[in-house]
Amino acid sequence: xxxxxxxxxxxxxxxxxxxxxxxxxxxxxxxxxxxxxxxxxxxxxxxxxxxxxxxxxxxxxxxxxxxxxxxxxxxxxxxxxxxxxxxxxxxxxxxxxxxxxxxxxxxxxxxxxxxxxxxxxxxxxxxxxxxxxxxxxxxxxxxxxxxxxxxxxxxxxxxxxxxxxxxxxxxxxxxxxxxxxxxxxxxxxxxxxxxxxxxxxxxxxxxxxxxxxxxxxxxxxxxxxxxxxxxxxxxxxxxxxxxxxxxxxxxxxxxxxxxxxxxxxxxxxxxxxxxxxxxxxxxxxxxxx
Amino acid sequence: xxxxxxxxxxxxxxxxxxxxxxxxxxxxxxxxxxxxxxxxxxxxxxxxxxxxxxxxxxxxxxxxxxxxxxxxxxxxxxxxxxxxxxxxxxxxxxxxxxxxxxxxxxxxxxxxxxxxxxxxxxxxxxxxxxxxxxxxxxxxxxxxxxxxxxxxxxxxxxxxxxxxxxxxxxxxxxxxxxxxxxxxxxxxxxxxxxxxxxxxxxxxxxxxxxxxxxxxxxxxxxxxxxxxxxxxxxxxxxxxxxxxxxxxxxxxxxxxxxxxxxxxxxxxxxxxxxxxxxxxxxxxxxxxxxxxxxxxxxxxxxxxxxxxxxxxxxxxxxxxxxxxxxxxxxxxx
Numbered sequence: 001x002x003x004x005x006x007x008x009x010x011x012x013x014x015x016x017x018x019x020x021x022x023x024x025x026x027x028x029x030x031x032x033x034x035x036x037x038x039x040x041x042x043x044x045x046x047x048x049x050x051x052x053x054x055x056x057x058x059x060x061x062x063x064x065x066x067x068x069x070x071x072x073x074x075x076x077x078x079x080x081x082x083x084x085x086x087x088x089x090x091x092x093x094x095x096x097x098x099x100x101x102x103x104x105x106x107x108x109x110x111x112x113x114x115x116x117x118x119x120x121x122x123x124x125x126x127x128x129x130x131x132x133x134x135x136x137x138x139x140x141x142x143x144x145x146x147x148x149x150x151x152x153x154x155x156x157x158x159x160x161x162x163x164x165x166x167x168x169x170x171x172x173x174x175x176x177x178x179x180x181x182x183x184x185x186x187x188x189x190x191x192x193x194x195x196x197x198x199x200x201x202x203x204x205x206x207x208x209x210x211x212x213x214x215x216x217x218x219x220x221x222x223x224x225x226x227x228x229x230x231x232x233x234x235x236x237x238x239x240x241x242x243x244x245x246x247x248x249x250x251x252x253x254x255x256x257x258x259x260x261x262x263x264x265x266x267x268x269x270x271x272x273x274x275x276x277x278x279x280x281x282x283x284x285x286x287x288x289x
Numbered sequence: 290x291x292x293x294x295x296x297x298x299x300x301x302x303x304x305x306x307x308x309x310x311x312x313x314x315x316x317x318x319x320x321x322x323x324x325x326x327x328x329x330x331x332x333x334x335x336x337x338x339x340x341x342x343x344x345x346x347x348x349x350x351x352x353x354x355x356x357x358x359x360x361x362x363x364x365x366x367x368x369x370x371x372x373x374x375x376x377x378x379x380x381x382x383x384x385x386x387x388x389x390x391x392x393x394x395x396x397x398x399x400x401x402x403x404x405x406x407x408x409x410x411x412x413x414x415x416x417x418x419x420x421x422x423x424x425x426x427x428x429x430x431x432x433x434x435x436x437x438x439x440x441x442x443x444x445x446x447x448x449x450x451x452x453x454x455x456x457x458x459x460x461x462x463x464x465x466x467x468x469x470x471x472x473x474x475x476x477x478x479x480x481x482x483x484x485x486x487x488x489x490x491x492x493x494x495x496x497x498x499x500x501x502x503x504x505x506x507x508x509x510x511x512x513x514x515x516x517x518x519x520x521x522x523x524x525x526x527x528x529x530x531x532x533x534x535x536x537x538x539x540x541x542x543x544x545x546x547x548x549x550x551x552x553x554x555x556x557x558x559x560x561x562x563x564x565x566x567x568x569x570x571x572x573x574x575x576x577x578x579x580x581x582x583x584x585x586x587x588x589x590x591x592x593x594x595x596x597x598x599x600x601x602x603x604x605x606x607x608x609x610x611x612x613x614x615x616x617x618x619x620x621x622x
Contacts, residue, residue, distance in 0.1 A: 039407045090596045096406050097353045101548055102595045104355075104541055109588035112581035119580065219581075223537075227418060230411055264426035271422065274415040279400045282408045 006138035011260045012253060013141055019252020020149035020156075021207055025225055026232035026244040027156050028203030034239020035176045035196040038088060041103035044226025045110035046201055050076060050208025051217045052114060055123055058212070064129040065212040066147065076205025080198035088197060089190070107226075114219035122216040130213065148210035155206055159199065160241045172196055176239050224267075228255075231274040237284030247284070310559075314461050318454055327453040331525065333566040334460045335518060340546030340558025341467045342514035347544055348552035349471075349480060350507035351487025352402075353410040356417030357543045360390040360512040362535035364519025366424065369436050369529050372447070379448035383520035390516035391509040398508040402501050414537070421535040435530025438523065448524040456525055463521065467514055472555050474510070483507055487553070515543065538584075545587065549594055551603030560602045565590075 029043045050072050054065045087106070091099050133142040163169035174182040175192045183189045207225075215221065232251050236243030251270060259266035277284065317330055339361070346354045367389055368382030377385075401412045425433050441447045443455075450456060474480045482503045485493040494500050523529045550561025569583040576582050598604050 039411070087592065087596065094595070094599060096410070097347060097351070097548070097552065098595045098599045100353055100355070100407065100410055101544070102592055105588045105591035105595065108541065108584055109592065112584040112588065115581035116579055116585060230414070234411060264422070267422040268419060271415050271419040275412060275419065278404060278408055278412045278415065282404055
């Protein structure tokens with residue numbers, strides 16, 4: 001294969017692999033948005049916290065980021081339930097401005113707590129279990145990204161199956177469709193909210209374990225993922241896991257290709273897609289799927 | 290008759306409060322001569338001004354605009370660029386910047402106002418981020434390094450001074466004008482239309498209010514004022530870069546002042562600004578070595594306030610007032 005084609009293929013592959021992780025993070029955001037009708041502006045900060053958790057576990061016990069997956073997923077599921085019980089439950093009926101600013105407050109709180117506790121230093125996990133990459137006919141693929149992609153796909157499929165097949169999953173979808181009707185049918189709406197928020201945060205818990213392998217950890221690490229996730233959820237249609245999966249891949253690809261052309265271009269392209277989708281088709285791809 | 294007297298009494302109490310505050314503004318620099326105290330008060334007034342501006346779109350018209358950093362930045366950049374590249378005095382520069390910001394806000398608001406709820410907030414965030422990335426990579430405007438304004442010493446036409454006192458006077462005037470403007474607007478037909486749109490856009494529309502038009506008016510005024518604040522800030526620090534004038538934190542801080550103080554009230558942003566800026570100055574003076582501490586405390590106040598007192602400090606004051614009245618009437622009985 002000529003080197004140019006190989007390079008471009010590598011860029012596309014790497015974009016798609018990152019897109020998988022974006023899809024995972026967005027899936028959680030989308031679930032929370034769809035079920036609770038609250039836009040979680042602190043989603044990226046939870047991701048950052050998860051990355052720090054993974055980093056500190058590795059630093060203090062030497063446990064590899066990939067092996068922390070059960071810990072982060074379980075802890076963030078519980079954290080989600082706590083946040084739902086402690087904060088979000090109180091604002092479900094509040095005005096939109098209040099809802100947005102409560103979650104914005106959480107974003108500010110976590111980012112600055114991280115800054116306070118751990119300074120603005122960039123920290124990286126060295127010598128993770130999976131590292132390096134492989135080249136097939138000149139196309140380079142990074143192992144950590146490949147593994148992350150695999151886990152992300154598995155998790156997204158698991159959530160999708162959970163929502164489609166299990167009793168709680170069906171209840172979650174019922175609540176997302178019509179809160180009141182679901183409540184009249186005897187669904188414990190509060191519990192569904194807790195499970196949904198817990199699941200939403202479990203995705204960032206998992207994403208933290210995956211990203212810490214090849215991403216620096218710093219107090220603002222989550223912010224860019226958050227903006228990307230908002231874009232993806234808007235593109236995919238909020239509440240739709242399959243929508244955000246496809247949108248995640250699209251955004252991952254758009255990011256990689258535009259960054260390949262000019263690194264400065266990538267945010268511009270992503271935010272541009274965000275704005276254009278909002279203006280032209282705010283309901284996203286959901287109906288098309 | 291009695292109730293009329295009470296209304297007059299109450300209204301005049303409010304006016305006396307305003308007068309007292311105006312006097313306080315006049316006397317403050319005479320009492321606190323230390324530059325630090327002046328600087329703190331400049332910040333308080335700047336944020337009160339910005340909060341007042343956000344209040345027009347967020348508090349009165351009820352639109353969750355989260356990209357005001359873009360207009361602040363545009364104001365700061367346009368006046369600075371005009372001054373550096375063309376030698377235009379920052380005063381007309383400020384006006385041009387404000388008009389451009391207002392125009393941009395209308396251009397962005399016109400399609401965005403079709404969006405309901407969170408989508409409008411997201412669109413404003415996306416827009417502000419795009420502006421930030423653009424300025425961050427645009428070499429003509431200094432890129433990530435930013436622009437440094439030439440230091441010319443005391444010069445009214447160049448909008449820069451050696452001492453803080455002139456800045457204090459300018460921002461006081463800005464603030465008082467914005468306060469009067471918002472006060473007038475809130476009593477005008479437009480103000481009532483905004484309140485109608487805020488409480489129920491569909492009902493407002495069905496009553497024949499051109500909701501898009503009035504939202505655009507609100508957006509224009511809001512961004513116009515915020516942009517003026519941006520020019521003032523750039524002249525105060527004589528330095529503009531994307532991380533200080535175009536970041537998301539700024540958009541949140543501008544709104545935070547109004548939210549904590551009390552959205553949709555004229556006094557709210559003033560109260561919020563005093564509380565937040567004095568608190569943050571105090572924390573920074575006392576625990577300056579702890580980065581982010583003041584923002585952590587802001588965040589806690591914001592979360593707690595939004596959950597338990599969404600109407601802000603003004604509502605707490607109202608509560609205290611009614612509590613005192615209750616006590617008094619109990620005492621009278």
